Amino acid sequence: MKNILIFLTGVSLLTSCKTDHKTKMSDPEALENFDRQYAESMKDALLVLDLDSVKSSHGDRFLELSSIINQHDPIGLLKIGAPEDEYEPEIKTIIVQLDKDMTEQQVHDLIYQEFLRWFEDESTTGPKESYGELAVDIHKWMKK
Template identity: 40%
Template sequence: MVSSAEAEKRKALRHEFRALFDALSKLLFEADPIGINFETNTDEYEPEVGTIIPRLKQAQSEDDVRRIIHEEFCKWFDVETAGPVEAYGGIASKVWAEWLRYR
């Protein structure tokens, strides 16, 4: 369950990084690494995007982005559900490209 404080942080982050937030939400929804895309729940990965974006400032490479995304999915779900870090290569490539466009 997401606390109201977390929801407010995500709302502020979405306001500040609107285009990036929406792009990453869409990318994660389409890639669906956890298998929760039921076609109508397009906001399903917004909590994860809300914790990924602040960490992208630390990323120096696509590999860093892959690690960040995997770590966040492990936090939000669990290690078993998140799966291996290697499974996040395709997503990381797209997120890295969006981040480079944004910054």
């Protein structure tokens, strides 16, 4: 999945720079623009994943992870009336990165980083330590 995203990003950027894979960029400004756009797009490659495609490809696993995250309600949004699908964008970017060989600490780091990505700062996400129990539950679920 990651390789497909990288390829599509490269094609998109080459097109936006008005070149293709056979053309060498000799214009330093065009090359600098390409490098900048590529770097920016890679930061957000996960954000542009299609939610329905991710849900479809992961099937019941997406629903199971959603249930775990909703039970923990890490930001407290469900408690104040947010819809049950509130955390789906975060679930989308978490589930595509999970690997059954990850340690509990790696899961913890991943979950926290994704919540930071979506909610932008610790004043909203809360401290990393508050994601510990969620990480334990997701790690256990992954091992099933």
